[in-house]
Amino acid sequence: xxxxxxxxxxxxxxxxxxxxxxxxxxxxxxxxxxxxxxxxxxxxxxxxxxxxxxxxxxxxxxxxxxxxxxxxxxxxxxxxxxxxxxxxxxxxxxxxxxxxxxxxxxxxxxxxxxxxxxxxxxxxxxxxxxxxxxxxxxxxxxxxxxxxxxxxxxxxxxxxxxxxxxxxxxxxxxxxxxxxxxxxxxxxxxxxxxxxxxxxxxxxxxxxxxxxxxxxxxxxxxxxxxxxxxxxxxxxxxxxxxxxxxxxxxxxxxxxxxxxxxxxxxxxxxxxxxxxxxxxxxxxxxxxxxxxxxxxxxxxxxxxxxxxxxxxx
Amino acid sequence: xxxxxxxxxxxxxxxxxxxxxxxxxxxxxxxxxxxxxxxxxxxxxxxxxxxxxxxxxxxxxxxxxxxxxxxxxxxxxxxxxxxxxxxxxxxxxxxxxxxxxxxxxxxxxxxxxxxxxxxxxxxxxxxxxxxxxxxxxxxxxxxxxxxxxxxxxxxxxxxxxxxxxxxxxxxxxxxxxxxxxxxxxxxxxxxxxxxxxxxxxxxxxxxxxxxxxxxxxxxxxxxxxxxxxxxxxxxxxxxxxxxxxxxxxxxxxxxxxxxxxxxxxxxxxxxxxxxxxxxxxxxxxxxxxxxxxxxxxxxxxxxxxxxxxxxxxxxxxxxxxxxxxxxxxxxxxxxxxxxxxxxxxx
Numbered sequence: 001x002x003x004x005x006x007x008x009x010x011x012x013x014x015x016x017x018x019x020x021x022x023x024x025x026x027x028x029x030x031x032x033x034x035x036x037x038x039x040x041x042x043x044x045x046x047x048x049x050x051x052x053x054x055x056x057x058x059x060x061x062x063x064x065x066x067x068x069x070x071x072x073x074x075x076x077x078x079x080x081x082x083x084x085x086x087x088x089x090x091x092x093x094x095x096x097x098x099x100x101x102x103x104x105x106x107x108x109x110x111x112x113x114x115x116x117x118x119x120x121x122x123x124x125x126x127x128x129x130x131x132x133x134x135x136x137x138x139x140x141x142x143x144x145x146x147x148x149x150x151x152x153x154x155x156x157x158x159x160x161x162x163x164x165x166x167x168x169x170x171x172x173x174x175x176x177x178x179x180x181x182x183x184x185x186x187x188x189x190x191x192x193x194x195x196x197x198x199x200x201x202x203x204x205x206x207x208x209x210x211x212x213x214x215x216x217x218x219x220x221x222x223x224x225x226x227x228x229x230x231x232x233x234x235x236x237x238x239x240x241x242x243x244x245x246x247x248x249x250x251x252x253x254x255x256x257x258x259x260x261x262x263x264x265x266x267x268x269x270x271x272x273x274x275x276x277x278x279x280x281x282x283x284x285x286x287x288x289x290x291x292x293x294x295x296x297x298x299x300x301x302x303x304x305x306x307x308x309x310x311x312x313x
Numbered sequence: 314x315x316x317x318x319x320x321x322x323x324x325x326x327x328x329x330x331x332x333x334x335x336x337x338x339x340x341x342x343x344x345x346x347x348x349x350x351x352x353x354x355x356x357x358x359x360x361x362x363x364x365x366x367x368x369x370x371x372x373x374x375x376x377x378x379x380x381x382x383x384x385x386x387x388x389x390x391x392x393x394x395x396x397x398x399x400x401x402x403x404x405x406x407x408x409x410x411x412x413x414x415x416x417x418x419x420x421x422x423x424x425x426x427x428x429x430x431x432x433x434x435x436x437x438x439x440x441x442x443x444x445x446x447x448x449x450x451x452x453x454x455x456x457x458x459x460x461x462x463x464x465x466x467x468x469x470x471x472x473x474x475x476x477x478x479x480x481x482x483x484x485x486x487x488x489x490x491x492x493x494x495x496x497x498x499x500x501x502x503x504x505x506x507x508x509x510x511x512x513x514x515x516x517x518x519x520x521x522x523x524x525x526x527x528x529x530x531x532x533x534x535x536x537x538x539x540x541x542x543x544x545x546x547x548x549x550x551x552x553x554x555x556x557x558x559x560x561x562x563x564x565x566x567x568x569x570x571x572x573x574x575x576x577x578x579x580x581x582x583x584x585x586x587x588x589x590x591x592x593x594x595x596x597x598x599x600x601x602x603x604x605x606x607x608x609x610x611x612x613x614x615x616x617x618x619x620x621x622x623x624x625x626x627x628x629x630x631x632x633x634x635x636x637x638x639x640x641x642x643x644x645x646x647x648x649x650x651x652x653x654x655x656x657x658x659x
C-alpha cells in the first residue's frame with residue numbers, strides 16, 4: 001500500500017484523478033440524497049414544520065370561541081372548516097402540530113438523556129451494574145406500554161408538582177419518555193459491548209486515557225449512526241403515542257389543541273360534521289410517514305458498511 | 314434446555330415483584346389515591362373518612378398495605394368496623410392467591426370483571442391475528458422472492474403507509490365510509506354497523522356477528538399487516554441469501570421446495586419475537602377499537618377504570634398484563650431456542 005501511494009504522488013497526472021478527501025458526513029449526505037423516499041419525506045417534514053412555526057400568523061385564535069361560526073364546512077375563509085365552538089380548524093391543526101412536535105422532541109431528549117448514560121454504564125463497566133440495569137430495563141419493558149402510560153397520565157393529572165404540572169407538554173413527554181429509553185440504552189450498550197475489547201481501546205487505555213475520554217471520544221461516536229436513526233424513528237413513535245393518549249383524553253387537554261384531542265372532539269359529531277376528523281388525522285399520517293422515510297434513508301446513509309463499499313474498501 | 318427454562322422462570326419472579334412494587338407504590342403514593350373519590354363527596358366528614366380508612370386498611374403504612382395486597386390479611390387481625398379496635402381476621406387473600414380486590418364501581422371481584430370482558434377481547438383480537446397471518450405471510454414471501462418487482466415496491470410502499478396511519482383515526486374514517494356514507498343497496502340501511510358486537514335484541518345470526526366484526530378488525534389489521542409483512546420480507550430476504558439455500562439449489566432441489574420447505578420455515582423464526590410482543594394484547598385488549606366501536610372488552614374495562622380511578626381494576630389488569638408480557642417473552646425465547654439450534658449453544 002505504501003509503495004502504491006508513493007507512485008501516485010510521484011506521477012503528477014494520476015494525482016489529479018484522486019478524489020478529494022470525503023468525510024463520513026458528506027458521504028452519508030450523498031447516500032441520503034439518492035433515497036427518493038427520504039428526500040420526499042424530508043421535504044414534507046420541512047413543510048409540516050413550517051406550518052407549525054408560522055401558525056401564529058393565522059388571523060384566527062386557536063382557543064377563543066366564536067359561537068356564530070360554529071360547524072362551518074370547509075370554505076375559502078376556513079379551509080379546514082370550524083369546530084363546535086366556531087374555532088378555525090386550520091389554525092388549530094397547525095397549532096396542534098406545534099404541540100405534537102414539541103412533545104415529540106422532548107420525548108426524544110428524555111430518551112437520549114436517560115438511554116445514553118444507562119447504556120454507556122452498562123456496556124462499558126459490565127458486571128453487576130450491567131446486570132442490575134438490564135433487569136430494570138426488562139422490568140420496564142414488561143409493563144404493557146399503553147396501559148401504563150394511561151395510569152401514569154391519570155395519576156399525574158391529579159398531581160400539581162413543580163415539573164409535572166397537569167396538562168403541560170412536559171408532563172406528557174415524561175409519561176411517554178419513561179417507557180421509551182430502554183431501546184436506546186440497549187443500542188448503546190450493544191455498541192459498547194462489541195467495541196470494548198477492540199485493540200484500539202486497549203491501546204487508548206495503555207496510553208493512559210481516562211474512562212471518560214475513552215467513552216466520549218473512542219466509543220460513543222461509533223453509536224452515532226444507530227442513535228440518530230433510532231431517535232428519528234422515536235420521534236415518530238412519540239408523536240403517534242401523544243396523539244393516541246390525547247385521543248383517549250389522557251394527553252394534552254382541551255382547549256390546547258393537539259391532533260389527538262381534536263380527533264377525540266371530532267368523534268362526537270363524526271357523522272354530521274366529518275371534516276372535524278379528517279385533517280388532524282392526515283397531519284399525523286403525513287408527519288409519521290415522512291419521519292419513517294427519513295429514518296429509513298438515514299439508516300441506509302449512515303450504515304458504515306455501505307459507506308465503506310462506496311469508497312471501495 | 315430444562316435448566317435454561319427453570320433459570321428464566323426464576324428470573325421472572327423478581328421482575329414481577331419489582332413491577333408490582335412500582336405499580337402499587339405509584340397508585341398509593343400518588344395524590345388522589347384510592348380514597349380520593351370518597352373525599353369528593355360533600356357528605357363525607359373527617360371522622361367518616363378516618364373510619365373508612367381504617368376499614369380499608371388505608372391507615373397503615375404503604376409497605377404494610379403492599380404486603381396485605383400481595384398475600385392477603387386473613388392471617389392477621391384487622392379493624393372491620395372502623396372504630397379503631399382490631400376485632401377480627403381479615404378476608405382478603407392477596408393477589409398471589411388470585412384475590413385482586415373489588416371493583417370500586419360494581420363491587421364485584423376484579424377477576425370476575427376481567428372474566429366477563431376477556432372473551433370479547435379474545436374474540437376480536439383472535440380474528441385480528443388470524444387475518445394478519447393470512448394476509449401478511451403471502452405478502453411478505455412474494456415481496457422477498459420477487460424483490461424490487463412492481464408487487465414488492467407496491468407492498469413496501471403500502472406497508473410504510475400502513476405503519477404511519479393512526480389507527481384511531483382510521484377507525485373513524487371507516488365509520489364515515491361504511492356506516493355514514495355507503496348503504497346496503499337492498500335494504501337501504503347502513504352497509505356496516507358502527508359499533509357493538511351484535512345487533513341488540515336481534516336473534517343470533519352468524520352474518521350479524523361478522524358484520525359487527527369487519528370494521529374493528531380492519532382497523533387493527535392495517536397496522537399489523539404492515540408490520541408483519543415488512544418484517545417477514547426482510548427475514549425472508551436474509552434467509553434466501555444464506556448458504557444452505559444456495560446448496561439446496563445447487564443440489565437441484567426444485568425452487569418451490571427450496572422456498573417453502575427451507576426458506577419460509579426459517580424466515581418465520583424471527584417473526585416469533587414480533588408475535589411475542591403482540592400476544593399480550595390478547596389479554597390487555599385493543600383500547601382504541603374497543604372505544605370507537607363500543608366493544609365491551611378488556612380495553613374498555615381498563616379505559617373506564619382509568620377515567621373513574623378504579624384502582625383495583627387498573628392494578629389487576631396491569632399486573633396480570635405484565636405477567637403475560639413476561640411469560641410470552643419467555644415462551645418466545647424457548648420457541649426460538651427450539652426452532653434455531655444455534656441459539657442453544659451460546
